[in-house]
């Protein structure tokens with residue numbers, strides 16, 4: 001009886017029933033250490049992110065990561081958006097997550113790229129392997145979400161392969177001919193190269209077997225009607241032909257990720273930096289203000305007239321600070337005038353797309369990849 005009562009008591013209390021540690025305030029020096037990287041003249045300090053819940057428990061401050069705080073504070077603010085580049089601020093997130101997005105963008109968001117090159121004729125001075133490699137690096141404008149991955153056992157079909165043809169010849173006696181990416185012509189019906197010429201002649205009624213097995217033309221599919229796949233940039237030089245030289249080939253593009261080969265990476269680069277914070281620790285006036293303004297190569301400081309013929313330095317463009325530290329070099333007095341910091345949970349993120357997908361779509365795709373990973377972890381743990 002007594003044992004049962006004990007069990008019931010155990011059931012009644014769980015860790016979730018305990019009262020929260022109060023969300024008290026940290027003293028300013030600890031708050032600075034928690035939220036800012038301080039960039040001293042020799043090296044940055046407080047670079048670690050203090051994310052564990054008990055970090056300040058002895059001071060009565062709960063430092064645990066809470067979903068409601070995260071969802072209230074997390075923000076994404078787009079600063080600049082063009083067809084190829086997006087700069088945005090990601091605010092209220094840990095460096096590990098920002099870095100996860102960067103890595104996913106580089107290595108795990110899929111694109112289409114030329115993987116297989118069937119060369120019928122190449123009399124140019126560019127070797128077959130080099131030519132194939134160059135073709136592989138041409139960004140292909142085709143939405144990878146419309147295609148399936150192709151495994152080793154799969155047949156190339158209209159759902160996993162895009163076929164391009166390139167056939168160029170330089171006239172004898174004519175000038176040299178520069179072969180550019182615009183020579184890659186889409187073959188919506190699939191490969192034209194016959195796999196085995198004997199099979200084609202043996203049964204004249206059956207269609208000759210080619211290197212793809214398309215069940216329909218890709219241009220009959222609604223997704224491609226107004227959206228023909230092709231090279232994103234038409235002026236990428238792939239070879240230069242001398243008089244009489246010729247290249248005839250088929251290039252097959254498939255879906256892949258940058259982790260397998262850089263040609264599938266959808267970004268030229270994806271990078272971030274923490275938001276710079278430049279603070280004047282005391283009034284910087286007159287000649288010293290002029291000197292401070294002169295020292296900064298990116299013009300972070302301005303000079304303000306404060307009356308009575310006096311001038312004072314102000315921090316006008318802190319976001320432009322590159323952390324070169326020129327403003328705090330040259331003695332202790334400069335370090336006492338200016339503090340250089342970085343906000344630990346505010347990232348200025350830049351995505352430069354290779355052109356296969358717009359940068360804003362790449363970011364949403366990266367979010368989906370991270371979401372899938374989280375779901376897999378949850379499934380494995382449950």
Ligand code: SF4
Nearest residue numbers: 296321322324325327
């Ligand atoms: S660190 Fe360099 S860029 Fe930044 S404010 Fe100082 S001088 Fe300017």
